Amino acid sequence: MSGGAAGAAPPREAASVPGVVPAPAGLPWWVRDLVAGAPRAAQALAGLGRVQAGTPSGRREGRAAAVLVCLSPGSRAVPAPKGGAEPLGDLLLLERAAGLRAHAGQPALPGGALDPGDDGPVAAALREAQEETRLDVAGVQVLATMPALRVPPDGFAVTPVLAWEPVPSPVAAGDPGEVVRVLRVPVAEMLDPSRRVRVTWDRRLPGAGGGEPATLRGEGPGFDVGPRPDAGARDGAGSGVDVDARDGSGAGLLVWGFTAALVSALLDAAGLAPGWEGARVVPAPALRPALDPLPPPAPAPVAAAGPPQRGQAAPGPVGAP
Template sequence: MFSDSPGANTRLRPEAAPVWLQPLVRAVDGGHVHRALSDRARYAGPQRDRQAAVLMLIDGPSQPPQLPPSASVLLTHRSPRMRNHSGQIAFPGGRVDPSDVNAVDCALREAHEETGLNRAAVTPLAQMEEVHVRRTGYPVYPVIAYQHAPAEVSAVSLEETDDVFRAPIAELVEPDNRLMVGHGSWRGPAFRCRGYIVWGFTGGILSAALAQAGWARPWAQDRVYDLRATLAASRNNERHF
């Protein structure tokens, strides 16, 4: 595994985005992805003493003008033994440390710690305004990046992350893989992927990003599936939500 280089490669470079990724970068920079999120995700919660960052890392060939069929996004499965968000599918990420230069540095450091990602293979492109986790209200800064060079990834610590994979965007936008889930008065978009259910914070960010980039396809949003039953039938193995 590559050693990390804290503080390196932390400048956003939107001009370096491949042509097919530019619609997403423009949508993030213009605030369109943020505005497409729920009010609960966009507005500040009570907790302001902690901040976090996550990495939405997109991989794919640089040359096509349109979204290539092989384009993918990096996701992880949090170990069911974790205290917080156990069993959930998530972007690599975590709490901002005092030593982090900025949110980009935090997202790349956390991605390295969780997946072994070499930050030298990554081009940071854009950063969303803060989003708030449903349960805690903590502000989280999603960083969108492009993997411009080959980079191996795997689960570094099985106690924290027991699966790391690249989810094809073509599969995520397939209507049969989209669903709306709900629990009590809450409802939100979700995805079926590799037997997992991607929902909550990650599902909301993905759904808004895919729609605002113009990559989403029409899908049935009128039927709401029970979240508890849907998770019980999945590979998530979530202990609570």
């Protein structure tokens, strides 16, 4: 997480849910429903960061952070689940770089820890979004903030900031050392039952008080977004590789963890989601053990022939494929 970006728009603080700021004129119905349901989503997420017995506090326990839930009009006509004619829009997501110390290779909402110069969580969310995705924050309308949520295993206290970008600006990865790619994911993909999955994961943690290592296990919602080999057959005409993921890479993304839990709670509370009945179970990608040092640098190759040696491999995924 880097310092404040030059040229950032002045911060626009929103009242904490349920005291949201007045909705801008012309706000789409589905965005209004998401904001109205945010208090119920916050209640559903209240136990998200509960510490399991025998596990230590996070290395960033209680440090304030914020994420931007940035919604925008979509570029694909999608039938509205409530029968309206207005199409659903997009959600801004990113994929973190594989070499990061924390949350390496994971999907995320733009955001990060509050810097000393940030005037609250809204300012931090906008600054981080500008740095990570090159989002033009001058065109972003802040709608509401949710109460801070504890996010394991690090223990950050993360404030979700709900926002609307009526005219989507170009986005791209800011620092390639931190962000691999940026996507505008259609909300409709997260409502498609064939793309809603249950993600299982475990992670090794050091034992509390220097005791035996503990294993943190969990299962949560996930979304298989972006293009798939059978996208044309399963999603019908008008979808497929060239339109499902708007980062131009042609690669899909498994959204899971805190990001998926937050998005799922918001969709559920807004009355948009179809539920999780019949969702297939998939393992999370391999996780680096929390608080472990990074793998050591690879030694220099001793001969020209053959591929260069790599660093220590991460532990493999768990659960059924």
